[in-house]
Amino acid sequence: MQRNKILLVEDNDDDIELTLHAFRISHITNEVVVVKSGESALDYLKYRERFAHREVDDPPALILLDLKLPGIDGLEVLRQVREDPATKLIPIAILTTSDDEADIVRGYDLGVNSYIRKPVGFSAFANVVEQLGLYWLVMNTPPPSRPVAGPKDSL
Amino acid sequence: MQLRNGDEAEADISAALTDSDTKAHSDDNNSSEQERTSPVAKAFHSGIGLRMLLFVILFSFGTTLILTILQLYFDYRRDAHAIEERLNEIGHSNLDVIATSLWSIDDTQLRTILSGLLRLPDIQALEVTEEIEHASTLVILAGEKQKHPAISRDYPIIYTMNGLTQRIGTLHVEATLDNVYRRLIDTAIVIMTNQAIRIFLVALFILFLFYRLVARHLTAISESLGQYKGPDSPFALSLPRRPPKYPDELDSMVDAFNGMGTRLRQAYGELKEANRRMVADIAARHLAEQEVIRLNAVLENRVRQRTIELEAANEELAAFAYSVSHDLRAPLRRIEGFGQILAKEYVNTLDEHGRHYVTRMCAGAEDMAEMIDSFLKLSRSTSGALFVEHLDLSAMAAEIIARLQEKSPDRQVTVTVEAGLTVDGDRRLFGGVLQNLLENAWKYTRKTENPIISFGAVRKGEQSCFFVRDNGTGFDMAYAKRLFAPFVRLHRPEDFEGTGIGLTTVQRVIVRHGGRVWAEAEAGAGATFYFTCWDDGGTGAEK
Numbered sequence: 240m241q242r243n244k245i246l247l248v249e250d251n252d253d254d255i256e257l258t259l260h261a262f263r264i265s266h267i268t269n270e271v272v273v274v275k276s277g278e279s280a281l282d283y284l285k286y287r288e289r290f291a292h293r294e295v296d297d298p299p300a301l302i303l304l305d306l307k308l309p310g311i312d313g314l315e316v317l318r319q320v321r322e323d324p325a326t327k328l329i330p331i332a333i334l335t336t337s338d339d340e341a342d343i344v345r346g347y348d349l350g351v352n353s354y355i356r357k358p359v360g361f362s363a364f365a366n367v368v369e370q371l372g373l374y375w376l377v378m379n380t381p382p383p384s385r386p387v388a389g390p391k392d393s394l
Numbered sequence: 395m396q397l398r399n400g401d402e403a404e405a406d407i408s409a410a411l412t413d414s415d416t417k418a419h420s421d422d423n424n425s426s427e428q429e430r431t432s433p434v435a436k437a438f439h440s441g442i443g444l445r446m447l448l449f450v451i452l453f454s455f456g457t458t459l460i461l462t463i464l465q466l467y468f469d470y471r472r473d474a475h476a477i478e479e480r481l482n483e484i485g486h487s488n489l490d491v492i493a494t495s496l497w498s499i500d501d502t503q504l505r506t507i508l509s510g511l512l513r514l515p516d517i518q519a520l521e522v523t524e525e526i527e528h529a530s531t532l533v534i535l536a537g538e539k540q541k542h543p544a545i546s547r548d549y550p551i552i553y554t555m556n557g558l559t560q561r562i563g564t565l566h567v568e569a570t571l572d573n574v575y576r577r578l579i580d581t582a583i584v585i586m587t588n589q590a591i592r593i594f595l596v597a598l599f600i601l602f603l604f605y606r607l608v609a610r611h612l613t614a615i616s617e618s619l620g621q622y623k624g625p626d627s628p629f630a631l632s633l634p635r636r637p638p639k640y641p642d643e644l645d646s647m648v649d650a651f652n653g654m655g656t657r658l659r660q661a662y663g664e665l666k667e668a669n670r671r672m673v674a675d676i677a678a679r680h681l682a683e684q685e686v687i688r689l690n691a692v693l694e695n696r697v698r699q700r701t702i703e704l705e706a707a708n709e710e711l712a713a714f715a716y717s718v719s720h721d722l723r724a725p726l727r728r729i730e731g732f733g734q735i736l737a738k739e740y741v742n743t744l745d746e747h748g749r750h751y752v753t754r755m756c757a758g759a760e761d762m763a764e765m766i767d768s769f770l771k772l773s774r775s776t777s778g779a780l781f782v783e784h785l786d787l788s789a790m791a792a793e794i795i796a797r798l799q800e801k802s803p804d805r806q807v808t809v810t811v812e813a814g815l816t817v818d819g820d821r822r823l824f825g826g827v828l829q830n831l832l833e834n835a836w837k838y839t840r841k842t843e844n845p846i847i848s849f850g851a852v853r854k855g856e857q858s859c860f861f862v863r864d865n866g867t868g869f870d871m872a873y874a875k876r877l878f879a880p881f882v883r884l885h886r887p888e889d890f891e892g893t894g895i896g897l898t899t900v901q902r903v904i905v906r907h908g909g910r911v912w913a914e915a916e917a918g919a920g921a922t923f924y925f926t927c928w929d930d931g932g933t934g935a936e937k
């Protein structure tokens with residue numbers, strides 16, 4: 240299965256719309272899965288709850304993670320994703336308005352691949368999104384789909 | 395001889411005086427004099443009394459001796475003269491009878507006459523010697539002739555017959571001084587004895603008087619003074635006697651002592667009072683000190699508490715500013731983002747006015763975003779710990795200038811950065827300071843021909859300070875004080891953009907590094923910003 244989905248974790252509808260718009264005008268055509276909370280993000284990644292019936296073994300190619308989320312916050316989502324052997328290799332970019340040093344350090348500490356501060360100007364933001372897509376979805380070689388490929392699983 | 399006499403006299407006197415003085419003393423009188431010394435006996439045994447007695451006796455003895463010798467001398471002369479007279483009398487008054495008797499060779503008659511004369515006092519021997527050439531010499535002797543008589547006289551015996559004077563013999567008379575000497579010795583003994591007794595009695599009396607009048611009072615005074623226990627106890631000296639009609643030396647001495655006692659008591663009283671005052675003063679001072687210490691502790695406590703409160707409030711404020719900035723940024727992004735979309739993708743559906751409004755909206759949102767960013771920077775520059783390290787300011791300034799040049803490559807600015815300027819400070823915050831100051835210089839020289847920007851260090855009085863100088867727009871020094879206040883701008887935003895937060899941030903950072911920042915400028919002629927670090931001398935490394 241071709242891994243080309245982008246998981247956008249963002250709680251604000253306006254921001255979702257703007258981000259999607261930015262993807263659109265940047266000609267990034269990958270499917271974007273939007274979840275509005277940390278719990279949903281984890282459910283999606285672990286095929287639980289309402290995502291229990293979705294296609295198995297379909298991890299996203301990139302997770303765009305906001306830090307300020309209702310319930311489980313972005314850093315906690317990051318921690319749990321990195322903890323789980325099944326998901327720990329998925330590239331994650333934090334996309335947030337915060338430029339707090341503590342957040343940045345904590346993010347990298349938990350193993351984030353990229354930390355991007357959303358610029359206020361939309362054109363700058365669109366530019367950032369385009370760069371992101373280009374880098375992570377085109378230029379970057381993704382990790383193998385079975386990160387913990389043992390003899391039992393490999394066919 | 396005299397001393398021994400004195401000793402005896404002394405013993406007698408002391409016995410007598412102690413007898414008359416007190417019954418108790420007389421009881422002890424039989425025992426040894428050495429073992430027991432009554433004040434009176436003491437007065438005689440030692441001290442002035444004894445010496446006085448000695449001197450009086452010596453002097454009296456001397457004068458008595460001289461006077462006695464004089465007296466004896468005069469007595470001797472008188473007696474000797476009387477003997478001479480007597481001899482002359484014998485020679486003159488008896489010679490005629492003797493001559494007649496001798497002429498008639500009346501032997502018996504002559505013997506009778508001579509015997510009669512011999513009975514006169516002091517006459518020792520009489521001898522008549524006949525002196526006729528042709529006859530045998532007749533010698534008649536009365537008394538005994540001495541070999542060396544004390545006084546002797548020879549008188550010629552002259553007989554006158556029929557007008558013819560003729561020497562017929564010699565009368566030899568001898569007198570003795572033995573009686574005179576005996577008398578003189580007797581006289582001397584009488585005088586000496588007399589004088590000795592008198593001297594002794596007078597001396598005794600003087601001694602007694604001296605004791606009565608002086609010595610016992612002196613003893614009493616010395617005892618009183620000896621028992622004097624200090625200015626605290628009452629001191630009144632008095633003499634154990636009936637006061638004389640007119641005050642004497644002892645009275646004036648007692649008065650003097652009493653006066654001294656009074657003055658001593660006064661002085662002591664004053665001293666005590668002063669002492670008391672001093673003690674009270676010290677106590678008061680001690681109390682005051684305690685109070686000061688207590689107040690200090692209270693104050694320190696309060697300051698500590700306030701500091702904690704203030705720190706908490708600061709933290710809270712910083713957190714608040716931070717969160718507000720973030721929360722404000724998010725909706726701002728949306729406004730701007732949708733505005734952009736409107737402006738770009740709906741350009742045909744909007745009319746001229748619509749497009750203009752959308753542009754203004756986006757510009758406003760951008761300004762606000764910038765302000766929020768500055769606000770965040772300011773908030774961060776005043777909170778959080780300082781990470782002090784050795785900074786190469788020259789390198790940092792050069793880097794910033796390079797970035798500025800990169801951003802506007804078309805500008806031609808002459809920049810000089812003095813090499814080797816270093817300071818101990820927080821890299822991030824000092825970077826902000828240099829960024830702000832150099833950016834300002836860069837910005838305000840935009841409309842200047844041949845712009846010059848320099849960064850360096852200069853000595854101002856005692857202190858060395860850094861400066862950033864430009865020859866740009868400058869400002870009126872009247873506004874210099876407001877320069878560092880937050881959100882204050884000296885230029886219209888149409889001329890020079892900015893948020894009015896930059897210099898406030900600079901000032902806060904410099905103050906946190908123990909320094910000062912100030913500006914010198916002239917409208918139209920450029921500005922120079924000076925700053926110092928660690929004015930108190932410390933490097934702040936421990937902060």
